[in-house]
Amino acid sequence: MKIWAERPAANDVEAVVRHYFDLVRAGKMPEAGKLVDHTSARHVLKALWSGSVGASTDVDPVHDEWEHDLSWLGELGLGSFAWGETGSHLYVEITYREEVIDVALGFWVKPVDAGWAVSGPSTLW
Secondary structure, eight states, rough: OOOOOOOOOHHHHHHHHHHHHHHHTTHHHHHTTTTTTEHHHHHHHHHHHHHTTTTOSSSOOOTTTHHHHHHGGGGGGEEEEETTTTTEEEEEEETTTTTTEEEEEEEEEEEEEEEEEEEEEEEOO
16 A cells, blocks of 8 residues: 555545556456555445446346456546545546446545555445
8 A cells, every 4th residue: 555654645646546447457456455545346346347337238247247257347447537625535437438437436545554545445326
């Protein structure tokens, strides 16, 4: 997990979020989880799948297929970044095949024992 001695600048946080998302798209969830004070990788994957591939098909997947065949992650992208009023929360739109989906990822900057870290993501519908 990236730790800053002082509260990080917005561009530093956004760089961590971009790197996190690049690792997720590559299916490297354990590595992505090491960049942030991380929530459940399974929760993030399921939300992204439900908001993208799952929302664009009427066919239910084979039980947990989305978790084992991660090829669909390559069709996701980052949309707009938006910071909350306090400057502690960052929300990023997610795209699937270049269309914004109904799931966004939320990250926040929080104090930890050694300084400051990025936490998340939360999934927002």
